[in-house]
Amino acid sequence: MYTNKEIIETINMVSHQHLDVRTITMGISLMDCISDSKTRTCEKIYDKIMSRAGNLVKVGEQISSEIGVPIVNKRVSVTPISLVSASSRGHLEIIRTLDKIAEEIGIDFLGGYSALVHKAMSPYEEEFIRSIPEALSTTNKICSSVNVATSKAGINMDAVALMGKIVKECALATKDNDSMACAKLVVFANAVEDNPFMAGAFLGSGEDDTVINVGVSGPGVVKTALEKVDGDLTQVAECIKQTAFKITRVGQLVAKEAAKRLGVSSGIVDLSLAPTPVVGDSVAHILEEIGLESVGACGTTATLAMLNDAVKKGGIMASSHVGGLSGAFIPVSEDAGMIKATEIGALNIEKLEAMTAVCSVGLDMIAVPGDTEADVISALIADEIAIGVVNTKTTAVRVIPVYGKKEGEYAEFGGLLGRAPIMKISKYSPSKFISRGGRIPAPLHSNKN
């Protein structure tokens, strides 16, 4: 039985500490929609998603009301469209269909305009990737991702080189909107098949036909719990673990109930502590509560490593199946503490890169000057991807070269995406390295058989 004190603790977590479930994401396989006709493929996709996710928003709102915890986003992820459109080459027709569906069912985002090219790009995959700028600049709710490396395959540097150009094209295509399309595009190493978080969500081919994956949130809850801890780091870690358990249990309840009411499989709970730009909902502030003057100070990587590990230890016990990205997120524009640290000069790209070695998920929502060369973007991607490949973990890059803006200015995205101070990036040229192309071989320790 629970006590009155615990009831009030839960109520306070929601009222004062921004406890929420970030997203219920319904993964829907589109494998059975593949046809060699563009029109037929789009019709089948429309019918399938409408039949599966038509009630997703309504059910999400019902559950949210009954448990008294906000469920911020309802989302859909689908089979990578590069596979679905391979036969018909109808990727742009499909994206119009997906955008229409997203509007009609009232979801917040739809992910899966994706390609998996970690070893090589087939001609239809390259054609697909080249369509990403148009796809993202002419739709509102569609998100895209490209997996350019795995620990087993190595790094497809031809794809990395191409993605630098694609990111720049996305920036140009949405130049009147602070290059917003880049905020909906993720470049991955070791992408996961069951990620509920955007912009990188897609449903992998090994997944069930329709499945509910849930992403939790709650940095504010962890920060508040730590305010009462006056002990050593073992006690800090214990406190994070216990709090993560409680947060994850909410996600588990929502996942189970949503799957039951929608008549589909319950997939995974993603343990990632997802911040929002709201004050009191920051991962950076947790690190500062542990004892840093500002995130970015020496000690940031160590405190983040401990936070990430403790969140997993608490969360894994609370959920039947943990999956997705499951680590602390450090998106600069979406975290009030990260924004502040960048503004005062305490945090830079190099420190962020080091931080990504010990947490999920990568260089996320980082704005750089609009005149940054495509080769530099590619090389930034290559560095981050190398961290993922060598450490056998997921890493990603979501970088925004903000058209027409320079260091010290801001990109304003609004909503969950927040505002990004434009950061300094090295201007020394990596062009020769990027133009070599080919593949960086898989690291020795990935050969485990």
Place this chain on the structure above:
Amino acid sequence: MKAIVSVIGKDKKGIIAKVATKLSDLDVNIEDISQTIMQNFFTMIMAVDLSESSHNFEEVKQELTATGQALGVEIHIQSQSIFESMHQLTTNTTL
């Protein structure tokens, strides 16, 4: 559905009476009730059962919110499963 009604606010006469009357009007059965002063606030917690009620959860919630506003206190109603999930190690509850 089993739920927890929590009433938090400044203490005054008649809070319990008014909330209990409202629940009775809505055919919601009160199974347990406790009252305390927590962090300087009047706090009443009721375990209730909605299964006999002719009103659905949303209607009960709206009525209680209105009652809370009239009394100048905050009234929440939440499925007990959220508290079991967060604060009990063993749980097999659904909403």
